[in-house]
Amino acid sequence: MKKIISGNEAIALGFGDSGGVFASGYPGTPSTETLEEVARLGEVYCEWAPNEKVALESVIGASIAGGRALSTMKHVGVNVAADALLTLTYTGVNAGLILMVADDPGMHSSQNEQDSRNYAKFAKVPMLDPADSQEAYDMVRAGFEISEQFDTPLMLRTTTRISHAKGAVVPQQKITPQIGEWVKDVPKYVMLPNFGKLKHIEVEARLLKLQEFAETTPLNRIEMRDAELGIITSGVAYQHVREACPDASVLKLGMIHPLPERKIREFAGSVKRLVIVEEMDAIFEEQIRAMGIDVEIGKNKLPLCGEINADILRAALGGTGAVTPSPVAGLPQRPPVFCPSCAHRGLFTILSKLKVFVSGDIGCYTLGALPPMSAMHSVIDMGASISAAHGMAKVNAIAGRDEKPVAVIGDSTFFHSGMTGLMSMAYNGGNALVIIMDNRTTGMTGGQENPGTGKTLQGFPARQVEMVPLVKALGIDNVVELNAYDLKETEAAIKKGLATPGPYVLIDRNPCILRYKIRKPAMIVDQDKCTGCRACLKVACMALGLTATGEKQKVRVDPNVCNGCGVCKQMCKFDAMHELEGENNANL
Amino acid sequence: MQIFNIVIAGVGGQGVLMASKVLAESALASGMDVKQNEVHGMAQRGGSVISFVRIGDQVNSPVVMPGTADLLISFEPLEALRYIHYLKPGGRLVYNKVSINPSTVAAGLAVYPQDVEQQIAAACTNAQGIEALSIAREAGNGKAVNMVMVGTVMKDLPLKEEVITEVVKQLSQGKGVEVNLKALAGGAAA
Known part of the structure; x- marks a missing residue:
């Protein structure tokens, strides 16, 4: 049955439907809901690890023990797990292993804007890049198959607009989990230098085989339309391309590492103008230019920072689209803030x-x-x-x-x-x-x-x-x-x-009031006692505000927002703040 | 059909995401393609929240571009003004008239514009402000502001009211079913 679910939920569903046995991760926006959904679906064992390194290592163990396993984290989490990843690529897997990493172009909720596609190159592992919820679902199954066929961990990469965007998904036939044997294999799993040296040779050979696979897999597809303009793209950028250039020919990459060189050459040769549309780093562009292929538009016109959208794309392609209206200037910002009554x-x-x-x-x-x-x-x-x-x-x-x-x-x-x-x-x-x-x-x-x-x-x-x-x-x-x-x-x-x-x-040790739903009666300000000194405003609570009228502005508390912690009351030297009689009325 | 673009704006904690879910599920139940997208994470409580719902025969991008929204639903007047440029010329705006101070205003670092409603009226000729909080309280719970807002825009959507009502019923639990249906009806009558 068709469902409307986010990319994260689709990955969770795909994991359960594709014989998944064990999942572990650490919360991080925009990846968090993936494991939460695995837990909510209730069919597969899953756990939060204290950090991403522990999560990935546990998932490695699960794979060695024969169970298809998934690790989830945000982009910076891979930095923590990288020690495990960069050697896991040598050992390979027993049962299929997917590392799901959610990037955050535009930094909606992150401390940096790193591009995880670099890790696929760095670790020499295959990476898939879904363009919507359906692909996110399908690529879990495809990912396990690739992981097992090539004896490699596989990275499934999303971005915020894939993880958090909801779209229609039609699930595939469910696969019953098959747990493989738990085999002792010292040269495969013990990365002493002598074994590691041999494994490195295998990793390089594996990469060539994966490149051959990339040439023929339906994960990479050419959509031939007008031969005037050809665009190579992947992930959510593909959707923006289709929005801005419905008539363009597109090489839509689903497997983004290693790249299919012959397919790229074939596509480049069949179009007049070649454009590469990728968010953040010039990963495709650098590799494609290194193949000696002419690229007309890439990072020379498109941004390295932030997200791409249809308007940015139209502008880069020299379109004369309608002028985008600007926001109203001078409005007060509304940044996120400590919840009312947060400790x-x-x-x-x-x-x-x-x-x-x-x-x-x-x-x-x-x-x-x-x-x-x-x-x-x-x-x-x-x-x-x-x-x-x-x-x-x-x-x-x-x-x-x-x-x-x-x-x-x-x-x-x-x-x-x-x-x-x-x-x-x-x-x-x-x-x-x-x-x-x-x-x-x-x-x-x-x-x-x-x-x-x-x-x-x-x-x-x-x-x-x-x-x-x-x-x-x-x-x-x-x-x-x-x-x-x-x-x-x-x-x-x-x-x-x-x-x-x-x-x-x-x-x-005061608990999170939001998580544990702690409610207290709201405060009220005695307008006769308030002198308008604003000392209480220093606590930066959105329940507080100044009265609009009067000779001297005084402070008022919004009973729709206040949760009665009384921190502002302690700032008042004039005894003007009191608990409001009756129950909590806050509606946030 | 042409793609119908909806932007839903509000303050973290007001239920913008639930309202988005109702619209997206209703579109799916009506046999249409739909993409819904919001940015969340940092927005716990009190931050500005924006969500997109796009409905059509085939929808590619999950993002609504400024100047292209058929409908803007805002749970707070200042947020209506903040995202009003998303509306296409002649686009419809429904907003909740109950204001919530941004932290910058609460801290005395900025002033809440007193003429928000006049500015909205000047920027959009097809705007309607409603007292969503009191309607929600009459329905039984101040938190049902989101269902009041959905109720008011029902007639503006390319979706049948019965489908939306059924989806709200399915997504609500326990006492919430009655409250949400009342809120929906209260919003529709506003």
Whole structure:
């Protein structure tokens, strides 16, 4: 039956329908819903790993044990898993293995715009690039077949507009999982140098065989229309091409590594003008130019940064389409913000007040870097808050600067790769204040389970990691619990942590109000007592605002938005804020 | 049929994605091709959210380009103005008149334009503002603003009202069925 599902949901469905046995990944936009959907469908075992390296390694084990396996992650997650990937390409697989990676051109929700197609070249593995939900579904099955036929891991690459766009999918006949034998094969799976050298030769030979396969597979197809204009493209860019140039001839690549050289030559020879349309890096273009083929338009006219769309394409092709209307200028921005009553708000109110250097991390709390808090001063990658703070403290000591950096990290990010940094800080005699915001969820990606939540991806009870003993075991003596909703307590705790020499860890254990649906009565401002001093506005809560009229603007609380945490009330020196009688009325 | 382009805008947490799902499922149930796309991830609560639904015989790109939307549905007045350039000339706009402060306004760093509705009227001659929150509350839940909005635009869509109503029924659970159907009807009467 035809369904309307996202690319992520299609991959999950395709996995279950294609004999999938084991799936593991780490949440990351835009990949997250894939494993969530595998869990929701409930047919195949799946789990969240604490990070992408663990996820891929577990999937490697599953493949060795004979089960078709899938690992899911966002583009930067592959950096974490790359150590495993770059040797996995040598060992090959037993049962089929797919690494699904979701790129984020346009950086809707990412810290960089890396192009994962580089990893397919780097690791010398085949890569498929679906152009809609149906292809995403079909390419899981095709991917397993290629993986097993060529004894190779396969990368299935999406972008945000594939992962999050919904389209029609007609499922194929379901395949019952067949679990293969669990075989001991030392030269295949033990990558000592002597075995690895032989494997490298096999990898190069495999790549040539895959290239032959790419020449004939229906995954790469030529759509001959007008021979005047020929476009080589893949993924969502294909859809934009069809939108902007319905009459053009197109070589639509579904398998994007290795490239089918003969097919490309044949296509280039059959059209007058050759154009290459690819988002981000010039991966196709560099390879095609290296074949000695003339390319009229590629990255000379199309952007290296951000997404491509039909309008950009028309402009690059020299079209004289209608002028695109511009947005209304001067409107107030509406950036994402801490939810009303989020515990992060109290913490960042104080960090902002104390003007300390905050080494930040990846999660909801990264929003603490935005005005008016502006209380986060570096964010690099998962876990870097702690290790970077350590480096800062060491240089501060050498420079004779008497300043202790503050690292802020969430529970899931701490389990992902903050723990090793903290162990290093303890081991190497570091000197930073580390604040772990343990809200017992992976918040920014929508509230996923992690080793601290007491539940698995499939909803089963799990052993819950205890944060305080864990931090102590890593070598930290000063571990203090914190309630970030209490501004006075928070300020005192941070000051004490900064004044105490050596590593010092504060742990806030207030749960995520969104994930755990915590509701409190809204606040109300006594307009007679409010002086309009705006001290409360420093907490940056969207429930607050200034009254529109009156000689002096005063503060009002929007009862449709407020969730009654009372952090703003603690900022008020005039006792003007009170809890509203009655139940919570917030509708966000 | 020509492709019918819909843009749905609002604030994270208002149910823009659920409204998009209703429209996309209704198009599928009507035997049409459809692509629906939104960008989410960073938008937890309070951020600007935009979603596209494209309905037609065959739909390629999941993205609606500015100047091509037949219908803009906005759950908040400022967001209507932010995305009004997506409308094609003569395009239809339905918006919820209840405003929500952006964090920049809440922090006193920016001012919410007091003349939003006048600006909307000046930019779009086919605009209708509704009190979606009070209609949703009358239906039984302030969170049903999204179904109120869908109700109001039903007559503007190339989809049958019965199909949309049936899809809403299927996608709702428990008490939500009654609330959402009431919200849908309340929106249609607005």
